[in-house]
Amino acid sequence: SIYHAPNPGQPIVSSVNTITAGVSRYLGNIFKPYATNALSYVRETTDFLRKLQSTQNFPDNNILATMDVEALCTNIQHKDGLQTITNTIQNKEESHIITTLCDFVLTHNYFTFDNKTYLQINRTAMETPMAPQYSNIFMADLEQRFVTTAPRNHFSI
Structure with missing residues (x-):
């Protein structure tokens, strides 16, 4: 991974003590x-190395590839993320409740900066507790759709 210096024009706003913090923590636990x-x-580097070492019959002509999405949380459109959550949770009643709560967190992200209150109207707030798991679910769904529709053969570890 290549290090990119943080953009000083994009401060990260804390979600601690916001109206959505409790619901967002709850959703993060549900999404995990x-x-x-x-x-x-892959949990971390050691987990990746363990999976790689346990892989047998890795074809010689395969290429190991990874991807990194810059600013993933802030690039997930609400409708796309909510649809992914709806598709991921099989129980329709549970899916409806969780998607409704998720929509609440996404659309009620108020924050104060320079004594002015703002509402983030697009994409996911980086500091909301559900964001890491929500983003992982979104990427897993995107990856699964890519792998199942791509014209090449794939080998998973």
């Missing part, structure tokens, strides 16, 4: 099993 059950989920 969905996010970590993805076939490509």
Whole structure:
């Protein structure tokens, strides 16, 4: 991964003590099993190395590739993220409730800067507690759709 210096024009706003913080923490806990059950989920470097070492019959002509999405949280459109959550959670009643709560968190992200109150109207707030798991679920869904529709053969570890 290449280090990019943070953009000084984009301060990260804390979500601690906001009206959505509790619901967002709850959703982060709900989303965690969905996010970590993805076939490509890697907890950290040691986990990746362990998976790589346990892989047998890795074809010689394969190329190992990774991807990194810059500013993932802030690039997920609400409708796309909510649709992914709806598709991921199989129980329709549970899916409806969780998607409704998720929509609330996404659309009620108020913050104060320079004594003025703002509402973030697009994309996911980086500091909301549900953001990491929500983003992982979104990427797992995107990856799964890519792998199942791509014209090449793939080998997963």
